[in-house]
Amino acid sequence: MSRLDDIPSSPGKFKMEKSTYLNRLRFQSPLTKFAFFSFFLLCFISVLFLRSPPSVYTQSDPSRRSLRTYSYSGPAFEKKLRNSAKIRTSSSNGITVLVTGAAGFVGTHVSAALKRRGDGVVGLDNFNDYYDPSLKRARQALLEQSGIFIVEGDINDVELLRKLFKIVSFTHVMHLAAQAGVRYAMENPSSYVHSNIAGFVNLLEVCKSVNPQPSIVWASSSSVYGLNTKVPFSEKDKTDQPASLYAATKKAGEEIAHTYNHIYGLSLTGLRFFTVYGPWGRPDMAYFFFTKDILKGKSISIFESANHGTVARDFTYIDDIVKGCLAALDTSEKSTGSGGKKKGPAQLRVFNLGNTSPVPVSDLVRILEKHLKVKAKKKMIKMPRNGDVPYTHANISLARSELGYKPTTDLQTGLKKFVRWYLSYYSGGKKSAAR
Numbered sequence: 194m195s196r197l198d199d200i201p202s203s204p205g206k207f208k209m210e211k212s213t214y215l216n217r218l219r220f221q222s223p224l225t226k227f228a229f230f231s232f233f234l235l236c237f238i239s240v241l242f243l244r245s246p247p248s249v250y251t252q253s254d255p256s257r258r259s260l261r262t263y264s265y266s267g268p269a270f271e272k273k274l275r276n277s278a279k280i281r282t283s284s285s286n287g288i289t290v291l292v293t294g295a296a297g298f299v300g301t302h303v304s305a306a307l308k309r310r311g312d313g314v315v316g317l318d319n320f321n322d323y324y325d326p327s328l329k330r331a332r333q334a335l336l337e338q339s340g341i342f343i344v345e346g347d348i349n350d351v352e353l354l355r356k357l358f359k360i361v362s363f364t365h366v367m368h369l370a371a372q373a374g375v376r377y378a379m380e381n382p383s384s385y386v387h388s389n390i391a392g393f394v395n396l397l398e399v400c401k402s403v404n405p406q407p408s409i410v411w412a413s414s415s416s417v418y419g420l421n422t423k424v425p426f427s428e429k430d431k432t433d434q435p436a437s438l439y440a441a442t443k444k445a446g447e448e449i450a451h452t453y454n455h456i457y458g459l460s461l462t463g464l465r466f467f468t469v470y471g472p473w474g475r476p477d478m479a480y481f482f483f484t485k486d487i488l489k490g491k492s493i494s495i496f497e498s499a500n501h502g503t504v505a506r507d508f509t510y511i512d513d514i515v516k517g518c519l520a521a522l523d524t525s526e527k528s529t530g531s532g533g534k535k536k537g538p539a540q541l542r543v544f545n546l547g548n549t550s551p552v553p554v555s556d557l558v559r560i561l562e563k564h565l566k567v568k569a570k571k572k573m574i575k576m577p578r579n580g581d582v583p584y585t586h587a588n589i590s591l592a593r594s595e596l597g598y599k600p601t602t603d604l605q606t607g608l609k610k611f612v613r614w615y616l617s618y619y620s621g622g623k624k625s626a627a628r
């Protein structure tokens with residue numbers, strides 16, 4: 194019986210007739226026969242390839258690939274994961290944390306700080322190329338030295354997340370993976386939806402259904418205050434006028450957090466970071482690329498608001514932010530759900546983590562000039578309408594009372610540390626600073 198006879202008929206629609214053409218087909222020569230079978234073999238292989246599940250890495254955005262793939266199965270992988278997640282025996286009340294975005298700026302610092310005090314830490318990062326991935330690799334190498342394993346994968350990969358939770362029973366998730374940057378949202382809007390909305394929902398879906406559910410601390414943003422004019426910004430203020438898609442996705446994250454807390458009993462704490470800077474920072478941020486451009490003798494654009502008004506930011510040093518993140522983890526209560534169902538009310542919080550002292554961008558440049566000992570070529574330009582807001586200023590009284598958060602580093606001191614790191618990292622032309 195020919196294999197074509199095995200094909201079932203489509204119920205009620207049409208019955209596949211045996212092809213009279215195929216019945217009549219006779220191979221005229223061995224070459225025709227070879228060509229015929231080669232063609233079918235090729236089709237078969239193509240179908241297999243197209244139907245195979247996404248490989249080890251679920252691509253977040255074809256234009257921003259991870260540069261490597263990593264196999265996340267097998268005993269060696271599980272061993273690495275378990276070792277990384279181990280709480281130091283001397284640590285009496287250690288926690289086990291999954292840090293998403295661990296190769297990112299804040300993720301690296303938070304992971305290292307957790308490990309230093311004895312907690313178990315596993316990182317997750319997709320190593321996308323929004324900015325120079327070699328900087329992310331260097332951060333990864335740093336964390337590896339202290340025994341932290343970063344799994345290479347995307348928060349949209351539900352199977353991977355489930356697998357991680359199956360191997361390690363994380364007590365906490367520090368969710369820092371995101372598409373950052375306010376201005377880039379006009380270039381690549383879908384990447385914000387993909388990471389900050391879809392990715393966050395995927396993570397919460399997995400967290401709500403594992404037992405026990407972890408407590409989640411995640412990165413929101415000062416940008417949710419948008420076009421508000423009442424300063425300093427307080428958590429009690431309305432946040433319904435975002436100025437960028439980035440801000441809108443972070444605001445959406447806060448609403449999504451409310452939903453998962455309400456329905457599933459997940460304990461959720463959102464942290465509104467205010468323009469975080471420091472060593473190992475993000476090359477897409479102004480203080481970073483100003484430094485690069487000043488050193489290269491390239492001119493920099495300093496934005497002004499309407500009528501030559503000052504644009505200012507509540508720049509916050511990374512070490513202060515790390516303290517805030519750890520305090521948020523330590524004060525977070527357990528989630529209350531189990532079996533994907535809420536069993537009682539759970540904690541839901543939002544905190545400003547800022548510095549409470551806004552500095553004009555022109556002063557930031559003056560400080561950089563001093564530390565770099567190079568005069569900047571400055572251009573004052575009107576702030577483009579690309580998502581920026583003129584001013585940010587955090588009221589941190591809630592974080593102070595609930596988390597004991599107390600920033601201690603002013604911009605002078607923080608930028609000095611950044612410049613020292615920058616010069617040593619990019620010294621001798623070994624690495625060229627890339628955005």
Ligand SMILES: O=C(O)[C@H]1O[C@H](OP(=O)(O)OP(=O)(O)OC[C@H]2O[C@@H](n3ccc(=O)[nH]c3=O)[C@H](O)[C@@H]2O)[C@H](O)[C@@H](O)[C@H]1O
Binds near residue numbers: 374375466495
């Ligand atoms: O707190 C946040 O939630 C956000 O902080 C950060 O955004 P911003 O505060 O906008 O920082 P950043 O881009 O460094 O611009 C700094 C200043 O330089 C001005 N700026 C910028 C570029 C330029 O060419 N000229 C200029 O004057 C610009 O107008 C601004 O006043 C994070 O990137 C973002 O991911 C998010 O975390």
